[in-house]
Amino acid sequence: MxxxxxxxxxxxxxxxxxxxxxxxxxxxxxxxxxxxxxxxxxxxxxxxxxxxxxxxxxxxxxxxxxxxxxxxxxxxxxxxxxxxxxxxxxxxxxxxxxxxxxxxxxxxxxxxxxxxVDAEGNKDEGAGDQGIMFGYACRETPELMPAPIYYAHRILKLMSEARRSGEASVLGPDAKSQVTVRYENGKPVEATEIVVSTQHLDASLSSSDIKAIVKPYVLKALPEGWISNSTIWHVNPTGKFVIGGPDGDCGLTGRKIIVDTYGGAAPHGGGAFSGKDPTKVDRSAAYAARYLAKNVVAAGIAERCTIQLSYAIGVSRPLSLYVDLHGTGNASESVVEKVLGDVMDLSPRGIRTHLQLNRPIYARTSSYGHFGRAPEEDGGFAWERTDLADTLRRAVA
Missing domain, CATH: 3.30.300.10 (GMP Synthetase; Chain A, domain 3)
Structure with a gap:
């Protein structure tokens, strides 16, 4: 339970x-x-x-x-x-x-x-690798994302916008945030702890100085009433943070896969996204799983939905499709699994075609999460659309 x-x-x-x-x-x-x-x-x-x-x-x-x-x-x-x-x-x-x-x-x-991977003769394009991919959606935010990761992203996005506009020009590009959320009766209700560590260009600034700079962006990022006098703040808790980026710490592609997805609130298959074209199902099938999970929740079929897909290299069809509605559904998981397999071609080619992934839309995904973003006119974040919701709702009725 x-x-x-x-x-x-x-x-x-x-x-x-x-x-x-x-x-x-x-x-x-x-x-x-x-x-x-x-x-x-x-x-x-x-x-x-x-x-x-x-x-x-x-x-x-x-x-x-x-x-x-x-x-x-x-x-x-x-x-x-x-x-x-x-x-x-x-x-x-x-x-x-x-x-x-x-x-x-x-x-x-x-x-x-x-x-x-390549199509040849009667063979369809296969998956670029074996693996398992997960998608998740829930009703904790309007974007159908878990609250802790959504608001952690939002804090840093607002700080970045302030840095770029010159409003907070003393901030450097390197920063981290962390939000601890208290759930009551299964619903997020407040932030109990806030962590923000940000690079700053003025070495004379203290942690309290930085807190005064970043606090307005934290307050703006979180829902009204989530920050109270009992909320505990940790802003630049080690003190000075002037040396940032790769000069301070070596960086590698693919080391922030939980940041990229659901903040640990849902399973992760282990594969990174960045740097991969969409024949790599680590990326495209994770996008498809999120797309389907979001549409299940948007359709009102469940309050929460986790989807797993699995693939084998060179094989065009998914090996399995698993749905977990976490006891919140008004239809059985087996029915939802069948419907999802019918409404979307989950072969690598089918995913790329349905979500139109063969486009230059990926650099924008590399920070502040691949999920919980608004679909864009040029096809960016197409996996965040909820255009299947009506179809799903009718199919399980």
Missing amino acids: SRNSYLFTSESVSEGHPDKVCDRISDEVVDAFFRLGPTYGWNPSHLRVAAETLATTNRVVIAGETRGPADITHDLIAHIARMAIKDIGYEQSGFHWETADIEVLLHSQSSDIAQG
Whole structure:
């Protein structure tokens, strides 16, 4: 039996966090292939990217496998990475967009992997790897996300906007947040602890000075009444935080997968998203699972929904589809499983087609979560649409 009253905590990290710098660069590589590939005559469905990035003091290494036009050169990729670092805001002596040494070690995709993924003869495109992927949705926020991760993201997003606008120009790009939420009768009701650690450009500022700067953004981010006199604050609890980003801590692509998803409130299959084109089901099937779970909840079929999908490399159909409504559903899980399998083609090709994933829409996903975002006109965050809700509602009636 699930608990009704408890504390739950989730964290977020900003776009300037070392690992997020790497996620951003890796996703910029994916976007470059989808943006430029068609201009050189490539069918977007034939493009392949699996890019990993490491960043440390004034050094960036981009490695992995690609398939696409030779015109997307290593020099171009290095330039794209440099511009991403500039946009994030790094102009410090230990990590500067203009002077950092950027090494590109991308090479052609393995032919052994390609033969499993590519369509050939009567064979449909297969999954780019084996694995399990999860999607989740709940009614804790209007975006159907768990409250702790949603508000942890929102704090840092507001701080980032203030930094970029000049309203809080003393803040640096590197920051982390953490929100502990008290649940009562299964509903989130207040924040009991707030953690914010943010880089600052003025070394003379104390933790109390930084708290005064960031507190308005925390108050704006959280629902009214969630912060009270009993809320405990931890702002830059170690003191000075001037050295930030990869100069302070080495970054790697894919190390913030719980930040990217549901903040630990739902299972995670283990695969990272950033740097992967959508033939990699680690990414595309996780998007599809979120899409289906969100539509189940939006349709009023359940208050909470977890979906698991599984795949084998080179196999086009999902091996399994599992639904858990956590005792909140008005239809049986087996019925929902059947309906979901009918309303959406969950093959790798079917997912990419339904959600139109062969587009340059990925760099924007690399910070502040892949889920709980608004669908965009150019197809960004298409997996956040609720356009299947009416169909699902009728199908299970």
